Amino acid sequence: RKEVEQDPGPFNVPEGATVAFNCTYSNSASQSFFWYRQDCRKEPKLLMSVYSSGNEDGRFTAQLNRASQYISLLIRDSKLSDSATYLCVVNIPRGGGSQGNLIFGKGTKLSVKP
């Protein structure tokens, strides 16, 4: 099983739609989780961190389910400007202590159409 897995999409949705992305991770000891956004031919940028209690930032809601080892991102009222690739990112522990690596999923491409 890959360390971080995402549905690659693409997700093609109309403006105003609600779209959800899921991501699963294999290492139950992972402690930090993120969603990054990457525009075409640009660098990834942090969209939001994901907390155990779930968190919301405007139209974006992130959820973490530790028992099932998955993370979700919900986008409500999609805008044309939301078109991008969304990367699920997990801190995978390495060795002992607090060391770990940021491992990226392959990304889910979202295309919002008028």
Next chain:
Amino acid sequence: NAGVTQTPKFQVLKTGQSMTLQCAQDMNHNSMYWYRQDPGMGLRLIYYSASEGTTDKGEVPNGYNVSRLNKREFSLRLESAAPSQTSVYFCASSEAYVGQGNTEAFFGQGTRLTVV
């Protein structure tokens, strides 16, 4: 505020040539990283430096070497380029090693490398 700066932005190499990708950050971050991104493969960690003076291998280190020259700079060297190293390379930095809480990684704009 420049953030993370990578040079060059584009490069074409012949097989067997060497080159160094430069990366500098002005955010006083302790940790720096090099990733490569290939179609269908996502971002894969090549090397990282948790703090000045230390470097460690990531997922795909073969064919690369790194130098953490000082706190600001982290370079990636290809000693003998191969077509399999054609990729987009991203440098990133973060305030603390990412195992220590929810710390954001900031990325440079990327270097598009083609090896022919």
